[in-house]
Amino acid sequence: MELLRISELAKIAGVTVRTVRYYEELGLLPSYERKQSKHRRYTEKDLIYLKRIIQLKGYGLTLQEIGEIIELSKDDPSGEKRRTLLLRRYREKLENALQKKEEMDKYIAELKWHIDQLEKVANFQSCPGSECLQCLYKEKCRFAITNHERRQA
Amino acid sequence: MELLRISELAKIAGVTVRTVRYYEELGLLPSYERKQSKHRRYTEKDLIYLKRIIQLKGYGLTLQEIGEIIELSKDDPSGEKRRTLLLRRYREKLENALQKKEEMDKYIAELKWHIDQLEKVANFQSCPGSECLQCLYKEKCRFAITNHERRQA
DNA sequence: TTGCTCCTCACGTCACGTGAGGTGGC
């Protein structure tokens, strides 16, 4: 089994060399003692670990959360602890994602509306500004002041 | 017209006091000379500006991009320059958003699949690890090594 | 006078990017 150099590992995994070193620094990847050479060498097992980290990051876990999962595996023969924590995190991220998706739809609709407006409205020299208060689009604009808000101050 | 204190302005706009000061520091909000008092006072016009910044941020513009829009208005009587730049940015962000939304759907599906798997699979003590190479889920897992990738190294 | 709000530094956060300056392996 050939050993991989850091640039090879990084390339296969699709990250930068700096990222690999950073993960090692955080304890997410093993740092072997480098005796004869000061250069890092990696096995295919390390590649799997790295890809796993990237996958979990893709699922929205922070590097700290990923670190917690890895720590857990060190004293968890049955794997139950890890399974429980992973399930919790996955469910959290799923909920976030579902909510974000809904916001996304509103966001896209709003952007489209604004593009449309910018293409059609003839002049907007003083937009936004105090002129907003008399603006015809007052009700549709999100940043115009309303009396309701003034009262909440 | 009453002047607002920084905390009042921030509260109405839904941001922190620190954020208001930060935007001033970046030149996104005006910094009046504070003569008699060292305390900042804001007009309703300032509130509109702040809400505008927040809105643009909501559309995915960075503070730097917002700064560019604001700079542009300073020498742009017809408003044409600003309209053009805004349209460009909006279209960029819209494209990003549409792409992100598609990724989102895959992401959600994948998370659901993993939750399902974690609930059903009986044991995964050595997952992930070199055991992945003989794993039954090899084809479905994103982090298992494939020969294809090995060749690309 | 008390306490709440304000002020200015200035360091911390997150996940790396980006040089600087030097060394190792084919």
Place this chain on the structure above:
DNA sequence: TTGCTCCTCACGTCACGTGAGGTGGC
């Protein structure tokens, strides 16, 4: 021997958060 890759600092980024230590206004 040359040049490509590797190494370790260490500061920079983005949009603020979070104290520390001090002052101002009702």
